[in-house]
Amino acid sequence: MTAALCSGVLFAGSAHAAASGSAGKTAKSDVSLNGVSADAVDYAGGVNPQSGNATKGGSSGFASDFALYGSKQGWTSIAAFDSKADNGVAITTSKLGTSLTFTFDNFDGRHGSWTAVNNDVKNNVKLDLVFAMHTGGGSSAWLFDNEVLGAGAKSTGNWTLNSLNPGGKLADYSNLTIFARDLSKTAFQVPTTPVPEPESYVMLLAGLGMIGFMSRRRKGEYDTFR
Secondary structure, three states: OOHHHHHHHOOOOHHHHHHOOEOOOOOHHHEEEOOEEOOEEEEEEOOOOOOOOOOOOOOOOOHHHHHHHOOOOOOEEEEEEOOOOOOOEEEEEOOOOOOEEEEEEEOOOOEEEEEEEEOOOOEEEEEEEEEEEEOOOEEEEEEEEEEEEOOOOEEEEEEEOOOEOOOOOEOOOOEEEEEEEEEEEEEOOOOOOOOOOHHHHHHHHHHHHHHHHHHHHHHHHHHHOO
16 A cells, blocks of 8 residues: 555644544554554544434544555444443444454553454455444544464454544544455364374385394394303
């Protein structure tokens, strides 16, 4: 992905930010998964991903900007954590045709952790993920493009809020919605130890027999000249 494209996605659509609240110092590194920062971040003022208002909720705050990453598929909300979510609360979903479990932990209103578990033990899963967190003045959305979740594996991450509320102060967590698209599966092949062919067993036994014969012959020779 070129630098020009990344800079275009980062806070693209300044009208969003101007509507209410501010992006503050929000950066891609504010949210990570398996130690890797998000690929892009977007801020939308006055938008709540969990709102029932079609023009102010769902993926409306980031869909047009993240479309620059090439997918024509729409976003599906697969996990929604409300304002009371904390201490590793878990949500399991099969909305995209595979079983995924997400957990959320809120440390102090502006910092926390999250996990994504692929419950399919036979297939890796590749998909686009968006971590969309609402605060008092709007929502910040972090994109993990073509994220691979290993078969039966847990991916762990952290989050930090650096967006500002309408009063210009650091905002606190309100709710979190995780969106996804473009799911695909790749068979996970577990390496196995090859089973010897029957001919290999015959050769092995013949070799052991020969070793035994030679050992006995040498022993007899030594006995003769002792």
